[in-house]
Every structure is written in C-alpha cells, then in structure tokens.
Amino acid sequence: MLRRMSTYNGQKLATVVKELENFAPISWAEKWDNVGLLIEPHREKLVKKILLTNDLTEPVMSEALGKDVQLIISYHPPIFKPLTRITQAHWKERVVAACLANDIALYSPHTAWDKACGGVNDWLSQAVDIGSIRPLEPELNAPPGTGSGRYIETKMELYQLLESLQKHTENSVHIALAVNHHPKTLIQSVGICAGSGGSLLKGIQADLIITGEMSHHELLDFTHNNTTVLLCNHSNSERGFLKVFSPKLEESLNGACEILVADADKDPLVTVARDLNKEESIFVDCYKQ
Numbered sequence: 001m002l003r004r005m006s007t008y009n010g011q012k013l014a015t016v017v018k019e020l021e022n023f024a025p026i027s028w029a030e031k032w033d034n035v036g037l038l039i040e041p042h043r044e045k046l047v048k049k050i051l052l053t054n055d056l057t058e059p060v061m062s063e064a065l066g067k068d069v070q071l072i073i074s075y076h077p078p079i080f081k082p083l084t085r086i087t088q089a090h091w092k093e094r095v096v097a098a099c100l101a102n103d104i105a106l107y108s109p110h111t112a113w114d115k116a117c118g119g120v121n122d123w124l125s126q127a128v129d130i131g132s133i134r135p136l137e138p139e140l141n142a143p144p145g146t147g148s149g150r151y152i153e154t155k156m157e158l159y160q161l162l163e164s165l166q167k168h169t170e171n172s173v174h175i176a177l178a179v180n181h182h183p184k185t186l187i188q189s190v191g192i193c194a195g196s197g198g199s200l201l202k203g204i205q206a207d208l209i210i211t212g213e214m215s216h217h218e219l220l221d222f223t224h225n226n227t228t229v230l231l232c233n234h235s236n237s238e239r240g241f242l243k244v245f246s247p248k249l250e251e252s253l254n255g256a257c258e259i260l261v262a263d264a265d266k267d268p269l270v271t272v273a274r275d276l277n278k279e280e281s282i283f284v285d286c287y288k289q
Contacts, residue, residue: 010046011256013037013105016071019252024109024116028139028146034077039099039106047071047105052246053262054239056106061095063264065102072099075120075238077108113241117145120194123241124210125150127168128161128190136191136200149200150192158208158228159183161190165210171236172271176219176229178207185228194237212237235267 056074135147197211198218212234
C-alpha cells in the first residue's frame with residue numbers, strides 16, 4: 001500500500017510564534033511566569049508538525065520524537081526556574097537536551113493563555129450555563145474580556161453544575177460543600193480560575209468556585225464563607241482547551257502545519273475508586289468507570 005505524502009507545506013518558526021502571540025501576547029503573562037519561545041533550534045527548518053501538550057513530560061517527549069514534530073507548544077513552561085546545567089540527572093534537563101539534540105523548538109504560553117479572551121479560563125467557564133461573564137482582574141490596555149480568572153452569573157442547581165463540569169472536563173471532580181449548601185442549592189454566582197486558584201479567588205463573594213487545586217486550609221475558609229468548591233485536579237482544569245485551540249491554530253497558519261494534541265499528556269493524579277466487595281482499591285479514575 002502506498003503511503004500518502006504529507007500535504008503540509010510548513011511555516012517558518014517566526015511565523016508560527018507571531019500567530020501564537022497574536023492570539024495571546026506574552027506581555028499578558030504574569031511577571032513571575034516564563035513564557036514565549038523557550039528553545040530555538042540552531043538550524044532553521046520549516047515547521048510542518050506541531051504537538052500541543054499541557055505538560056512536556058518524558059512520555060510526551062518520546063511521543064514528539066516518534067511523531068517527528070518540529071515544534072512543541074507546552075502550556076506549562078518546562079523551563080521555569082533557571083537551569084544551571086543540562087545533564088541526564090533530572091527529567092526536565094533530559095527533556096531540554098532532547099529538544100536541543102533533535103532541533104525541536106519549544107514554546108510556552110501559560111498565564112497569557114489564561115487571560116486571553118477565548119483562552120483557558122473561558123474554556124473552563126463553558127461548563128457553566130452563562131448569564132454574564134467577566135474577568136476577575138481585567139488586563140489593562142487589552143481587549144474587553146481579557147484578564148485573570150472569570151466571574152459568572154448563572155442559575156443552576158449545584159448537582160447540575162457538578163455533572164456539567166464532569167462532562168466538560170471528562171474527569172472526576174472533587175467537591176468541598178459549603179456548610180449551608182446541599183445538592184439542590186441554587187448557584188447564582190461562580191468564580192473560575194484554571195490551575196491553582198486559591199490566591200486569585202481568595203475573598204471572592206460567590207456561591208461556588210471552580211479551580212484545579214487548593215490547599216486544605218483554603219478549602220475550609222471557602223466552605224465556611226458559604227462557597228462550595230469544585231476541584232478538577234490542576235491540569236484537568238486546563239488540558240481540554242488544547243483540543244479547542246488546535247483547529248484555531250491550524251486555521252491561523254492557513255493549513256500549512258499539522259497540529260497534534262499529545263496522547264501521552266495526563267494529569268499525574270488519578271481518583272481511585274474503592275470497591276467495597278474487594279479487598280483492594282481499583283486503580284482507575286472514578287468518572288471513567
């Protein structure tokens with residue numbers, strides 16, 4: 001059987017980076033963040049295949065090599081703290097070494113995508129029946145709707161919102177029920193922050209908040225302030241956006257690049273269900289059973 005030849009003509013790396021920053025300028029990222037083009041190969045070649053991932057782990061790096069990609073867009077920056085050496089002693093150093101050795105470019109958008117209108121937080125917000133929506137902290141000198149977090153006005157019973165979030169993220173959700181709430185409590189206001197939202201959402205007046213992770217004591221503060229908390233696990237509150245962004249990026253590049261979403265990219269945490277009829281727990285995600 002004859003293999004079909006690739007119909008992708010490719011784009012220069014600079015062109016791809018320009019389109020990424022047209023969607024979400026790196027100037028929108030938080031000052032502490034490390035975003036933008038993190039690795040630029042010393043030999044310039046056309047980018048024909050791009051791999052999107054939430055985290056550039058070693059399994060994802062292996063996938064990238066196997067699929068012969070020229071650019072990895074990793075939502076979380078693999079290079080965050082400065083690297084003092086690149087050896088085989090640490091997994092992040094090995095990932096960087098693999099990119100360098102194989103002329104693979106690396107770009108990370110992180111909090112710039114969080115703030116973007118139509119970005120990560122807007123994707124997570126789609127789990128809610130939206131009456132109105134606005135950023136919790138609007139970005140100065142940016143288009144309307146740009147900024148950190150989201151605040152939503154809605155009318156949904158709590159159990160409906162929980163089920164909707166499970167379906168939207170295709171994963172289990174942890175719930176910390178507010179002291180005066182029950183499954184049929186009417187939720188009229190929702191605060192949203194993909195990833196780790198404890199600090200951004202602190203003090204918010206909302207019936208419910210959605211984020212990825214939060215500390216024990218932060219949860220107690222929210223529930224005693226009569227705010228129910230839904231936790232998706234950190235990267236599960238972000239990863240689903242990649243499937244939405246993939247066709248947008250392909251269109252912006254005029255179909256010149258093949259856009260792939262990593263199969264090996266997964267949240268490190270899995271919710272384990274206890275089967276009372278067996279002595280051992282089932283090592284599977286509850287939602288997916």
